[in-house]
Amino acid sequence: MFFFVSLGEGILEYHLRKQRGLIVQRRPFLFRSQKFSTKQQSASNFSVLLEEKGNSIKDLIVLEDISKDYPGDGVITKVLESINISFEKGVFTTIIGPSGSGKSTLLSLIGALDKPTKGNIYFEREIITNLKNRRLANFRFEKIGFIFQQFHLLPTLTAMENVMCPLFTRKVDYSKKERAIELLDEMGLKDKVHALPSQLSGGQQQRVAIARALVHRPEWILADEPTGNLDSESSKIVFDLLKKLNKENGIGIILITHDPNLAKQTDRIVEIKDGKIVSDTLQTCKEDIVGL
């Protein structure tokens, strides 16, 4: 009985999300790493599909044969090697792996904070790898909200001003102040709008950082260990907020965590070791629901 109720809810939720345009792709993860047997294949596969399918693959981030090296003291450190993977909007993905395995490096490439040594990154069909700095900044502003382990709030600004920060130099067609207050309210911080970061707990500061990440209405959130500095209660609040954003607003989330219990609660777990993807597990299969 429980099974059928859950199934019914799942289908209903799927159709609701589809109606709202939150699910756009029938077959997710077309470009997962195991689909490609050679580097050449991966590169040509995506280019061909891009031409064939056009808009229908617009909600993907695709990493095609990505490598990242860091030069230093005459030695080159190979951090990522031949990564082929895609991420779909609306899916909550966690990246796990040992310290130093390349998780943050991968996230910084996805978010165009850094450039790969080799390979292409398609962000919703646009190759971002070669974009110039100004275009990259605009692209990040349009598409991505970042959250980090350190909250990076400006200490002399109030919670509201911190949230408004990304909008200071931008023209938007809504009230920046109202948007910031609305988001702080959503984060359960209505009474902290005028508080300075030093007057907030770690969990509250991270919620301000989440509100700041959302203020420009991004379609993707990239989060690098956002709960790493928090106690278990604050960690749960922050994680639940991210889950809600994913479920209700269809925001694609890619989150790095060392916490297996958090990873287990997400749609997909990608594991990295020594700069390579060693496993890629889909935990909730939306595709199965579609196939019914």
Ligand SMILES: Nc1ncnc2c1ncn2[C@@H]1O[C@H](COP(=O)(O)OP(=O)(O)OP(=O)(O)O)[C@@H](O)[C@H]1O
């Ligand atoms: N700017 C840099 N210059 C040189 N080496 C770097 C640089 N950034 C990262 N590295 C190296 O790349 C490797 C991967 O680092 P990265 O931060 O991506 O790992 P991680 O999996 O996120 O680790 P952690 O879980 O500890 O945060 C490490 O060996 C690190 O020292």
